[in-house]
Amino acid sequence: MKQDNITRDAASQLIFTNHVAQVLDGLVEKIEPVSVHVLVDANTASFVLPRLQAESKVISNASVIETGGAGDMHKNLSTLSGIWQRLSDDGATRRSLLINLGGGVITDMGAFAAATFKRGMPFVNIPTTLLGAVDASVGGKTGINFNSLKNEVGLFADAELVIISTTFFRTLNSQELLSGYAEMLKHAMLTSQEMTDRLLRYDVTAYEPESLLKLLQENVNVKCAYVNEDPTDCGKRQSLNLGHTFGHAFEELALERKSPLSHGYAVAFGMVCALVLSHMKEGFPSDRLHTYANYVRHHYGVFAIRCNDYDGLLQFMAHDKKNNTSDALTFTLLKKEGEPVTGVKVAPEDVKPALDIYCDLLM
């Protein structure tokens, strides 16, 4: 698909506020949709929707589309088809508006549903998890899992508006907060040692909405800068893939084991592998690798793998979207914090030692 002529400015449509209802009502008024539909999952239907319905005129008048369950296993063709069906049955048009109210599963899938409904209706993302806020809701990546592969089907489509608020995170437990924090740590490592150290000292599990909103704004802007420079992920944006080739493979292995691993935890573990490989191939400092690995072991524990998992993991990595050539695997690595290198080709047999060291560091 030709996308050379697409330009985007992810930052311009991004609002950080802890007064969501007020901001949303004001902005939707400008869009003037002929109808509003709000997509929620079982969690946000219970914990978020009622409060927003009470506070926001737009949400209280919207038709509610609730997906079956919550979680990544529901980010599939069957749920997507159900969303299209409801939009169609409810008579949504290209001038209607879909508001995606939920975590990354809801914003990824809802955005894809909207972008492909009648060849594209506008949508707004309101992430309700830290992971969703820092990762999925911004940057135009949409899609579903397919054929046991993460985001195998999807496209690039921008929200009219993304509203990020930390007030939604009140009901998240420590694991959910840490899951999002892994992506924040990734952005910090892409930026500087100073930013990384600041984040390693901050206690996200203490949940302090105002300081977190400030930290989040700085952090999401790191992502936006990469996205704006390379919206369709052909070059510099691949820096954001740090830890993700390993991380996605861990997620897929976990799915195969029928005990799903949250995306953020998978990224936290994947980044340990990526830093090991960075040390081996790009001279990333070993003391910083150990600092990060210790943090991960302490806060995230470990995703346990055995030698007989290696070939399966390599297979998953070969299927990763970023791997466009068939012989070698492609990784984003770091020379040092703030200095990413994209497109590093590594032979599959050289990846195995990195998995060995991952096991040594965490298990």
Next chain:
Amino acid sequence: MKQDNITRDAASQLIFTNHVAQVLDGLVEKIEPVSVHVLVDANTASFVLPRLQAESKVISNASVIETGGAGDMHKNLSTLSGIWQRLSDDGATRRSLLINLGGGVITDMGAFAAATFKRGMPFVNIPTTLLGAVDASVGGKTGINFNSLKNEVGLFADAELVIISTTFFRTLNSQELLSGYAEMLKHAMLTSQEMTDRLLRYDVTAYEPESLLKLLQENVNVKCAYVNEDPTDCGKRQSLNLGHTFGHAFEELALERKSPLSHGYAVAFGMVCALVLSHMKEGFPSDRLHTYANYVRHHYGVFAIRCNDYDGLLQFMAHDKKNNTSDALTFTLLKKEGEPVTGVKVAPEDVKPALDIYCDLLM
């Protein structure tokens, strides 16, 4: 979905030739795909693929994806899902290439599959029917039928390349040639009375590949001019919708009756209705309406409707993608040939007399 920043030049990627294999091999060499996949239906698998495999190196080395049957009823989520599955199983990447070899069903659905596979892989359209060549293969509209509605799910995505050749039409019967010709007549009516008269005199069913290729090139360029001016169909491109609000409703009614109507025939009949409404609302000359209606009755026959079909037809029209407001129906009409008017709002009760006159003229 924000698409304001997308610019397209449909004409630049469009090639008219009766030496397909040679042109294709030369151009694909420049794209340098890591793998090539060719999508065919049962018809093109039998009648077109073998010859192209013999003549084209690219096609002979491509992995073949064959959809189940042929025809619009296969343009659905299940077939689409099968295409994604094969691309995924065959290890296609974002640097692979999908060649859609078939009629409008194959190019619409294959383009949608490619544009959403791993967030977008490049594709080439090679229409093998006149209807596909003049209509579906150009202009970036892709998608599938869903919830009994035409193209309810889809998006705008441009082919890298569209190769149009009349050599494929040798195996088409008169009905299939006339089906495509209806869209050519539409483009002529949007352009001038001179072009319309020229087409009304030409006998497409005689199948003369060289004169038809020339006529097709002139004709497809009419479409390209509209597409380039308004790629996402928000304004002037809606001129191309002439006859389609009625036509799609006829197709949907025919589907409901379980005896599908080809898109071109539906458009031929739909244009009779649109010209009746044009006469009623915009003063379109009645002699030209009769000239066209006589041509349609003589060459296309009639799609028979009764008064008790009217409400169903109006329902289908209200669901049409172009109808973004809920109260009135929106039509593209003609003041005269060469002078389209888009966005004409007509109350549903005013549409019924046009259906009455359609019946009077054709039945």
